[in-house]
Amino acid sequence: MRGVRIAVARRDAVRRLLVSRWWRAAAAVAAGALPALAFPAPSWWWFAYVALVPWLLLIRTAPTGGRAALDGWLGGLGFMLALHHWLMPSLHVFILVLAALLGLLWAPWGWLVRLMLARAPSRGRAAAAVVVVPSGWLMVELVRSWEGLGGPWGLLGASQWQVDAVLRVASLGGVWLASLLVVGVNTAVAVLVSVPSARTAAVAGLAVCALTAGTAWWWVPSPRPAGEVRVAVVQPGVINGVGGAERRVARGEELTRELAGRDVDLVVWGESSVGADLAARPDLARRLAALSREVGAEVLVNVDARRSDRPGIYKSSVLIGPQGPTGDRYDKMRLVPFGEYVPLRSLLGWATSVGKAAAEDRRRGTQPVVMAVGDEGLRLGPLVCFESAFPDMSRRLARDGARLLVAQSATSTFQDSWAPGQHASLAALRAAETGRPVVHATLTGVSAVYGADGAPIGSPLGTQRSASAVYDIPLSDATTPYARFGDWPVYAALAVLAVLLAAEAVRSLGPLSRPGRPGRGRPVPPARTARESSARRGR
Structure with missing residues (x-):
């Protein structure tokens, strides 16, 4: 009977252990998903400053470093899944695989959180955590910002796109500094609620974060206007079915003609607004040239077609003037994984059978282009689709002399999801970082315009609109600290x-090198046996 009771007790203990582990794993996934609520469409920007706290508190209670790393991985999986849930109709089950792989990036961060916050950290260690934990998070954002891993979509600092003070922080150190600020506040709050002995350090950490935002607000001036340009955005709306490409061009022409007499300087169409190579379709090129003459402005279209002068399909921003294409052309350089090409197609090509991954890889451009628009020579820097998520691309265009940045996009595949709003919000960050106004023009919404300080100009065109809109955009020649010095917060975090x-390393080796204690270069005395110890005590 005793053996049976022992067996039952062991079985119950194992069951409780498994249940507790499953609950902890589920809690980690759920806690990691919370920060997604700070992004559009919910846009709870204020929630970003506490969204990481449950995840941090869970990790600090991990019994081992391995368990903390697992909590970090599972939380990262939850974050990636929540942030990209709108990809499910396109990638189906493959989104789970991608989320699990990207979530691994947070495993070292989980180990780092436990290292800094486990048990009862000293005041000094708690204060250091407010700097160290955000630095670790920034390394995760840096690695996953590589195009091959999906690009910098959903960087935590980007959730603050409508907060003036944080936009000023972005002009100082880019979205990277904004992310450091947000994670720093979360870390300080976690210390404040969980480590009573270190509350002074937590309050000091919050003060430092507030001081950073205040310094940016005081030290970085708002860009001063230097001229103005009138830009029209043409958004044809959702057009599907047979002949969709031709009907989309026809609707774009119709909306553009309505702009005649409104004295616009530039008309912008969205991504993939033209579905045929203009060199192979001179009739279409002549129609667009006539449209430019009728409106009295050049038209920036986006051609998504197989080129006649080189092999492959390109997405290209093409400037159309009264005489036709001006010769200014930008070929998209950074492509959307699976949407425009399949990484390691020989290995991952099966993704095309379970979702809407690209059946054929599109080709890449080789260099950014700054275009001259109109008689006054307005210098325009084009970006295509999710290239607006990359801070370095807009910064390069600004440094090359662009006074206006234009992002041409199409998110019709994800029309009723969070994606259109999230994509449009990125333009505010790019404007604040570079001190250049940004036009975000789409086929189906959301189209929006932001000034050189990241503040919205006029009203956006939502996803239910088929319309054109005209925006009077102040220009600026100011150079922001981020445009001048680049990604210095990343190097500071490193x-x-x-x-x-x-x-x-010094702490772990320190006891071995102190005088009078066993250490490196000193023989370790043999351990005394129990008999020897008893004999010495009996003397």
Whole structure:
């Protein structure tokens, strides 16, 4: 009977352990998903400052470093899944695979959180955590910003696109500094609620974050207007079915003709607004040239077609003047994984059979282009689709002399999801970072325009609209600190982590090198046996 009771007790213990592990795993996934609510469509920007707290508190209670890394991975999986849930209709089950792979990036971050916050950290360690934990998070954002891993969509700092003070922070250090600020506040709040002995350090951390935002607001001036340009955005709306490409061009022409007499300087169409190579379709090129003459402005279209002068399909921003294409052309450089090409197609080509992955890889452009528009020579920097998510691309265009940035996009595949709003919000960050106004023009919404400080200009065109809109956009020649100095917050975060690793190495080796204690270069005395110890005590 005793053996039976022991067996039953062991079985119950194992069952409780498994249940507790499953509940902890589910809690990690759910906690990791919370920050997605800070992005459009919910746009709870204020929630970003506490959204990481449940995840941080869960990780700090992990019994081992391995378990903390697992909590980090599962939370990262939840975050990626919540942030990209609108991809499910296109990728189906493959979205789970991608989320699990990207979630692995947060495993080292989970280990780092436990290292800094486990048990009862000292005041000094808690204060250091407010800097170290955000630095670790930034490394995750940096790695996943690589195009091959999906690009910098959903960087935590981008959730603050409508907060003036944080936009000023972005002009100082880009979206990277904004992410550091948000994670720093979360870390300080986590310390405040979980480590009573370190509450002073937590309050100090919150003060530093507030001081950073205040310094940016005071030190970085708002861009001063230097001229103005009148830009029209043409959004044809959802057009599907047979002959969709031709009907889309026809609707674009109809909306553009309505702009005649409104004294616009530039008309912008969305991504894939023209579905035929203009060199192979001189009739279409002549129609667009006539449209430019009728409106009295050049038209920036986006051609998504197989080129006649080189092999493959390109997405290209093409400027059309009264005489036809002006010769200014930009070929998209950074393509959407699976949407426009399949990474490692020989290995992952099966994704085309379970979702809407690209059946044929599109070709890449080789360099950014700055276009001259109109008689006054307005310098325009075009971006295509999710290239507006990459801070370095808009910064490069601004440094090359672009005074206006234009992002041509199409999110019709995800029309009734969070994607259109999230995509449009990125333009506000790019404007604030570069000190250049940004026009985000789409086929089906959301189309929006942001000034050089990231503030919205006029009213956006929503996803239910088929219309054109005219925006009077102040230009600026100011150079923001971020445009001048680049990704310095990333290097600062790397330096913080390097110092931490060096300090941990010294701490672990320190006792071995202290005088009078066993250590390196000193023989370790043999352990006394129990009999020897008893004999010494009996003397």
